[in-house]
Amino acid sequence: MDEDEWDGFEVAYRAAYRPVLQFLRRRLPSGDAEDAAAEVFTVAWRRWGDRRGAPLPWLYGIARKVAANHRRASGRAEQLGKRLEIATTEGTEASAEDAALDRLGAASALARLSPTDREVLLLVSWDGLDVGDAAKVMGRSRATFAVQLHRARVRLERMLAHAGPVSVSVREQPLTSEGRRR
Structure with a gap:
């Protein structure tokens, strides 16, 4: 990323961080929203040269996908936790x-x-x-x-x-x- 691109990213980051965070907080638990926002801007930084149009809608598109990934991962973790809990309680009680x-x-x-x-x-x-x-x-x-x-x-x-x-x-x-x- 050259200096002009870096400056453009920095301006977009400062202007869009709060709106992206609010977007994520409406879709994820607040504890996950901050992590997801960091992930959104990491992806945006890597793909900054690929963007088309205004930064905020593009960042919302990334945030939407990141939120979906977090929900899926959360669901998998919850299911795993339930399976482990069942396995643990079944394992402690002898039939x-x-x-x-x-x-x-x-x-x-x-x-x-x-x-x-x-x-x-x-x-x-x-x-x-x-x-x-x-x-x-x-x-x-x-x-x-x-x-x-x-x-x-x-x-x-x-x-x-x-x-x-x-x-x-x-x-x-x-x-x-x-x-x-x-």
Whole structure:
């Protein structure tokens, strides 16, 4: 752009900025109107040599197209936001089928454990006994039972990890001094 063209653009910019901005504010949210006005004058600057006639109607033509593009982009962004919101809420709520499959996976992993490991885990997890009481039921010392419980939990965790994603976690909380989960 030579100096005369630049001067002509500057004069048109100063005279037309407010009218173009008002034109855009009637068609777009006010926050988008300023951005769109900047885009209008960027396009106008690049294509200044292509214009025909008075600058303001030509700038309105550019502004009309820019506003349409902003509305389309806004609509796409809104639709994407809705889809993401739906996907996010659907992803956080497990369906009954998924919950049943998770339970079946956990039951299947538990069934593959040795009878001793299964009994140790069930006494603590299912029956709610502490390590001392469960050790008495199994006829073992408290220390021996605590070691068996730890090893059974590790084996169950490995089986669950190999079975795929399961929402049940046996080690989501640390052990207390009694060997129970908090």
